[in-house]
Amino acid sequence: MDIERRKKKRRKLFWIMTTCTTGLVATYFYKYIYKEPCMTSILTGEQWVTDVLSGHYIRCINAFRMESSVFKQLCEELQAKYGLRESKKMAVIEKVGIFVYTLALGISNRDVAERFQRSGETISRAFHEVLEAISGRTRAYMGLARDIIKPQDASFPGIPPQIEYDPRYMPYFKDAIGCIDGTHINACIPETEQLRYRGRKGNPTFNVMATCDFDMCFTFISLGWEGSAHDTRVFLHALNTQELNFPKPPEGKYYLVDKGYPDRKGYLVPYPKTRYHKDEFTNMPPTNEREAFNRSHSSLRSCIERSFGVLKKRWKILGQMPQFSVETQLDVIMAAFALHNYIRKNSTEDLIFRMVDENPDYMPCEELPDVIHARNNETSRETSKEMEKVRDDIALL
Known part of the structure; x- marks a missing residue:
């Protein structure tokens, strides 16, 4: 009886081992050797x-x-x-x-x-x-x-044609070389690190500062800043960090900036405590030289706001960033800016740019001018006598 019992146990064990081995072999075969095709569309x-x-x-x-x-x-x-x-x-x-x-x-x-x-x-x-x-x-x-993200000529010779041939801006802004502004681009950040990335609207973003010429090409971008970073801090870091190669304005030239940036030589801000955005003049035209200056300044500086609008309208990834590493997300943003410039410089019939060129007041996407930046920041309240004189000279022309 003991012999028969041992034989039955051996047969049962053999059957179990055979079954398990067969299962393992089958699993290995279907997983690593035989693979059912998944992408079978005729059009590759x-x-x-x-x-x-x-x-x-x-x-x-x-x-x-x-x-x-x-x-x-x-x-x-x-x-x-x-x-x-x-x-x-x-x-x-x-x-x-x-x-x-x-x-x-x-x-x-x-x-x-x-x-x-x-x-x-x-x-x-x-x-x-x-x-x-x-x-x-x-x-x-x-x-x-x-x-491609750089000025055509860092010495900024001559007058931009967008100013030279437009009586609204010539000769008033003949020394302007471009605009500076910041924009917030959505970021995909782990929840534990989101606090410092939360921008004005509460969602995690990158604060990207950019300069652009009047042809809507970006000439410089500063990446890597969290959404909570102040625009002035981003701006001063770009100016003071030699490795970034910020295209500083030559003597006598200047960028157009809004009130969120320091009033210093080479950066022309509008008059404070005065109507500024074009929408504010819809029902009531300017009543004095300062308001007239602010309206023209706003109209010309809207070039960068419209550039941001075109950028975000074209590349939807900037509105909902995938779960890349932060470094990769910044590279994606840089690539979007680069392709924006590439299309602008190599296409004469681009539909989005043509729509913006033909409609000066058209603002793509949701990129609208912010409410005037009334920030209680001491750096923003510094004044430049040279730029005050430039501003007054233009207003009195």
Whole structure:
């Protein structure tokens, strides 16, 4: 009886071991050897990009926020100048398509993977390759952003044509070289660290300071500041940090700034305690020289507010940032500014820019002028005698 019992136990143990082994082998086979295809669409990512580029022009605008000719030129330059390379299974045109499509629609990795019929890992790798080529974090290449977010000529010779040929501003603002302002861009920050990133509206943001010329091209951006940072602090840091290469105004030239910035030489602020924004003059025209100056100052300085509006209207990712690291989020913001400039400089028929050019009062997106900055900050109350004289001379012309 004992022998029979031991035999039954051995047979049962053998059966259990066989069953377990078979299960493990089957699991390994289906997980690592046999994989059922997931992305089975007839139209692959590269085929879809090619189809969009060769189709009706509005399809390319909807998908990539730029004309097909500009998109193709961008691909060529990223490959020729900034180290972007095709891989064995993905061409440069698809990599750039993945990146720009993500910025334009602000959608998740999973949605982009479905559109391009690629795995999430492949989408992420292609996205970061293009991001690296634009932001220039590699040692071998500077990056598109560093080459395109800068003044055409740092000496700022001549008078900007937007002023020279507009009787509203000429000769009053003939020495203006651009505008400075800040904007808040939504950030994706862990809850434990959100407090210092909370901006004026209570949600976590980055406070980004930028300068732009009167052609709506950004010439400098300061990144990395939390939403709680004061505009004056960001401004003074940019001026006093040599490594940032802030394009300071030459002697006799100046930027237009609002009341949130210090009144100092080279930075022209409006008259305090005086009507300023254009909307305030809708029902009642200026009644004195100071109000007339403030209205013209506001009208000309709205160039940067409209530039921010175009930027945010074009790149939806700036409204809802994915769960990237903070460093990657800042690179994405830099890339959005760089592509804004790239489109402005290389496209003559861009729909958004054309709408803004043809309608001087059009303000895209939600980027509207803030209420006059009545900040009780001592730095903001400093005055510059030189700029007071410039302001008075313009007002009395």
